[in-house]
Amino acid sequence: MSAGTTREPALRTGPPTKRDVLLGPGDHELLLRLLRTPTVGPLEAGSGDGPTRLWQAQRAYALAADTLGMRVVHHACPPSASVRRDDVPSVVRHAAEDPSFLAQQPSLVLRLGPELPPESTVMFNVHLDTVSGLEPVTFDGSRFTGRGAVDAKGPAVALLAGVRAAACRNASIGRDVAVLVQAVSGEEGGAMGTYGTRPLVEAGFTGRLNVFCEPTGLRHLPRSTASMTACLTVDGEDAIDDRPDAGHNATVLLGFLAQHLARALDSPAPGGRVCVAGLHTGDLHNRVYGRGRLLLNLSYGSAAEGASFETAVAEAVASGVREFGERFASCREFGRTARDAAAITRLEWIKRGLPCLDNADPWCEAVLETAGVARWPDHEPAFTCDAIWMDGVPGAFTTVLGPGLLDSNNAHARGEFINLADLDAFASTVSGLLIAFAEQRSPA
Numbered sequence: 001m002s003a004g005t006t007r008e009p010a011l012r013t014g015p016p017t018k019r020d021v022l023l024g025p026g027d028h029e030l031l032l033r034l035l036r037t038p039t040v041g042p043l044e045a046g047s048g049d050g051p052t053r054l055w056q057a058q059r060a061y062a063l064a065a066d067t068l069g070m071r072v073v074h075h076a077c078p079p080s081a082s083v084r085r086d087d088v089p090s091v092v093r094h095a096a097e098d099p100s101f102l103a104q105q106p107s108l109v110l111r112l113g114p115e116l117p118p119e120s121t122v123m124f125n126v127h128l129d130t131v132s133g134l135e136p137v138t139f140d141g142s143r144f145t146g147r148g149a150v151d152a153k154g155p156a157v158a159l160l161a162g163v164r165a166a167a168c169r170n171a172s173i174g175r176d177v178a179v180l181v182q183a184v185s186g187e188e189g190g191a192m193g194t195y196g197t198r199p200l201v202e203a204g205f206t207g208r209l210n211v212f213c214e215p216t217g218l219r220h221l222p223r224s225t226a227s228m229t230a231c232l233t234v235d236g237e238d239a240i241d242d243r244p245d246a247g248h249n250a251t252v253l254l255g256f257l258a259q260h261l262a263r264a265l266d267s268p269a270p271g272g273r274v275c276v277a278g279l280h281t282g283d284l285h286n287r288v289y290g291r292g293r294l295l296l297n298l299s300y301g302s303a304a305e306g307a308s309f310e311t312a313v314a315e316a317v318a319s320g321v322r323e324f325g326e327r328f329a330s331c332r333e334f335g336r337t338a339r340d341a342a343a344i345t346r347l348e349w350i351k352r353g354l355p356c357l358d359n360a361d362p363w364c365e366a367v368l369e370t371a372g373v374a375r376w377p378d379h380e381p382a383f384t385c386d387a388i389w390m391d392g393v394p395g396a397f398t399t400v401l402g403p404g405l406l407d408s409n410n411a412h413a414r415g416e417f418i419n420l421a422d423l424d425a426f427a428s429t430v431s432g433l434l435i436a437f438a439e440q441r442s443p444a
Helices: 025-036 053-066 090-095 099-103 153-169 199-203 248-263 303-328 334-345 361-368 386-390 418-442
Strands: 071-076 109-110 121-127 143-145 178-184 211-212 226-235 273-280 292-302 344-351 397-400 415-418
Touching: 025 053, 025 143, 025 153, 053 071, 053 109, 053 153, 053 178, 090 344, 099 397, 109 199, 109 344, 121 153, 121 386, 121 418, 143 344, 143 386, 143 418, 153 178, 199 386, 211 386, 211 418, 226 248, 226 303, 248 273, 248 292, 248 303, 248 334, 303 334, 334 344, 361 397, 361 418, 386 397, 415 418
Parallel strands: 121 178, 121 211, 211 397
Antiparallel strands: 071 109, 109 178, 143 415, 226 292, 226 344, 273 292
């Protein structure tokens, strides 16, 4: 249905109830098609993932959206300038040195209705890229499984069903109220939306109310942490297993520092979390590895917390290196590593300096309340997603909202799934908040 086309009168008004079944066979087939289309982000891709097919997935999504009157207003690769900023993670900058990297990372923007001012627009953002590790795709009539089922191909399909239901029930949606849908790449793999969501936000594809579709158990979360990644590198000399004392044992040094940092950085800031991971030196048993690295990923809820984390990490690394030197100085096999620990250990930042989101808007929050959307409790920690790029956008309120939960639905893990009932509930929620927005619309 094209924008401006006269719609049949709705059989009833008001938002649908959670009991409504809004996803039909066509929606089921779309989700299965998206789940079967590999869209692993190139920063995540492993040997068994194969090439990403984001172009194909987004075209299938746009074709489905066209049936409800949404038109494509943007479908392109990100500009190369988007990855040449100081706050772009180093892993992204290095990957983008290959022109094919950005060429396979398009983002799509769909619009229902005319181009209206932001105060008359609702924007939804959903990512179609996934983490690595392809999963069997199944649907038993009540549950979908597959990589991206909950994060976030399932929510993407339910989103369209919700927009369709709202437009059928309220003729002003698509006429007096515009709906934007950003279907982006570059959310996973540590890209942090720097070349997916951020360019779209800076191009003005935003609204008065902006909803980022991530699993929240259908509670809206007007906050998003950011994260930074530290890399601890040991650059020493290898040795044969018959003379382990002759080299630097990066495995023992980094293993010690992993435990030291885990203890020293345990909950240093109320809004932050620390993930100690990615320790690697080598795979064989008959040699001493003198080189290796350890990764830390740290989330934070404010710029002040981020700065505090940076200081805490530097201090914890320094104290850990000193303690290692003292504890292992008299050990036959590790004496050289202990003496040289400070000289061969280096702390680098792969990612830092990203913004956080923490916003409020009584009018938009009242729209969500009218639609029956519960608020994420303030005492529960937030998580990191592309919503950070809405920080400071004038006249805009942003929240995170979606079906399922990251942990309960095995996002980023084996056995990722989403229940059809949860997708229907999300579609109903989307429909309800669009209708509430249209009925309560007022100047920003």
